[in-house]
Amino acid sequence: MAAPLENQPFKRKGDKENSEFFEKYLLEIYKKRKAQGLEKLIGHIHHFLIQVELGNAKDLIAEKLLHTPFSYHSSFEHEAFRYHILRVSEQNPDLLIREPKVELNDNFYHLNMIAPKGRTLPHTRYIGEAFGVSDLKQVYQILYNQNQVQFQEELAENPAKHSTSWTHPSTFTNNCIGYIEYASGEKHYQKDNDWNFDDETIAKFKLAKDMFKTFSLEQYVGPIDHFATRVYCHDREHAILEYLSLSNYWFWGAYNIGDQNSSTNVCRNLQGLPESQSPAKVFTANNTPFYVNHIDNLPCPTENFVRNYGRRLHHIAYGVKDGFIGAEENNYKNVDYVVDQLKKAHMKFLDHVIGSCEEGLKQIFSQKSKSSLLITEYIQRCDQFDGFFTKENVAALTQAAGLDDLIT
Numbered sequence: 001m002a003a004p005l006e007n008q009p010f011k012r013k014g015d016k017e018n019s020e021f022f023e024k025y026l027l028e029i030y031k032k033r034k035a036q037g038l039e040k041l042i043g044h045i046h047h048f049l050i051q052v053e054l055g056n057a058k059d060l061i062a063e064k065l066l067h068t069p070f071s072y073h074s075s076f077e078h079e080a081f082r083y084h085i086l087r088v089s090e091q092n093p094d095l096l097i098r099e100p101k102v103e104l105n106d107n108f109y110h111l112n113m114i115a116p117k118g119r120t121l122p123h124t125r126y127i128g129e130a131f132g133v134s135d136l137k138q139v140y141q142i143l144y145n146q147n148q149v150q151f152q153e154e155l156a157e158n159p160a161k162h163s164t165s166w167t168h169p170s171t172f173t174n175n176c177i178g179y180i181e182y183a184s185g186e187k188h189y190q191k192d193n194d195w196n197f198d199d200e201t202i203a204k205f206k207l208a209k210d211m212f213k214t215f216s217l218e219q220y221v222g223p224i225d226h227f228a229t230r231v232y233c234h235d236r237e238h239a240i241l242e243y244l245s246l247s248n249y250w251f252w253g254a255y256n257i258g259d260q261n262s263s264t265n266v267c268r269n270l271q272g273l274p275e276s277q278s279p280a281k282v283f284t285a286n287n288t289p290f291y292v293n294h295i296d297n298l299p300c301p302t303e304n305f306v307r308n309y310g311r312r313l314h315h316i317a318y319g320v321k322d323g324f325i326g327a328e329e330n331n332y333k334n335v336d337y338v339v340d341q342l343k344k345a346h347m348k349f350l351d352h353v354i355g356s357c358e359e360g361l362k363q364i365f366s367q368k369s370k371s372s373l374l375i376t377e378y379i380q381r382c383d384q385f386d387g388f389f390t391k392e393n394v395a396a397l398t399q400a401a402g403l404d405d406l407i408t
């Protein structure tokens with residue numbers, strides 16, 4: 001295992017070896033971002049942004065209202081896009097769902113069109129996460145002028161108060177990183193005008209949120225716990241290092257999931273509790289590239305996904321409060337209850353709940369959402385489990401998702 005690093009605020013975890021290049025530049029990046037002031041300028045994640053096809057936003061919102069603690073807040077428009085704000089609380093990142101108002105021929109469209117399965121929904125993909133920053137001009141000046149980071153648009157001399165500056169999609173992940181000026185209190189977004197759903201859709205949203213409450217899910221399902229993106233094996237170290245150079249996250253550790261020919265690489269924020277203000281970001285990559293599969297005869301779920309859908313976010317996980325329901329000997333945990341309720345509401349899962357409290361945690365993957373192509377994960381950490389996950393669970397989840405990709 002890699003030795004703890006002097007300037008990391010924790011002991012490194014994991015058993016996956018990294019290259020000398022990685023270990024060298026990891027330290028250099030930590031040093032540089034601190035010296036440049038980025039560590040202090042960048043705060044927590046302000047919002048996540050998912051793009052869907054025009055007309056699909058209402059289905060995705062209804063899903064999120066039924067499956068997660070998010071509530072629908074409001075909608076607004078820009079020239080090319082309509083945005084819908086979902087919120088848990090002021091402390092947690094918002095989830096923005098955006099739909100293009102017209103057919104677009106932009107970077108995201110082209111990224112989707114070169115992926116055999118991604119092209120079926122050519123505007124649909126997770127765009128990225130935007131960080132709240134104390135001084136947008138300063139952050140932009142450091143990243144653009146000093147570090148040669150490319151942005152989608154040049155920052156105006158006097159930027160609109162609540163505008164978000166997004167980087168170009170990463171070469172390694174195809175995700176973008178955004179920056180928006182934010183201190184505390186209610187979040188605001190720069191907009192051209194407000195926009196409203198019709199009464200029938202609003203009634204559908206209410207029904208979905210009411211069902212979440214009727215099933216008592218609000219007692220058990222917490223905010224986003226982590227979000228996981230899938231990359232090619234040759235991009236693994238670059239994807240992580242690039243992310244650390246654009247954020248205030250730390251590399252927590254990499255775990256080898258050998259029997260799935262995969263590794264799970266965790267970056268965490270650790271600015272203070274609760275971590276749900278800036279959930280952990282996970283990178284998953286093959287250990288060996290797909291083209292040697294026929295020689296090694298190993299499974300290839302991670303890279304199969306990337307080859308079919310393109311580099312993109314794979315799932316968003318929600319924490320389930322630790323505990324059990326009924327008599328202790330029945331071993332009926334909160335996550336089992338959550339899944340049983342959601343099955344009643346016709347939510348489809350890939351497998352049964354994986355893991356046990358004896359091993360530390362229990363978790364499950366849903367089927368891919370038809371509107372976002374994203375999987376929803378539920379994760380219950382038992383008895384203040386101090387690991388982030390178990391290798392056995394990740395292997396089983398990776399395998400289940402891989403089998404699903406083969407049949408869908």
Ligand SMILES: [Fe+2]
Nearest residue numbers: 226228317377
């Ligand atoms: Fe996960």
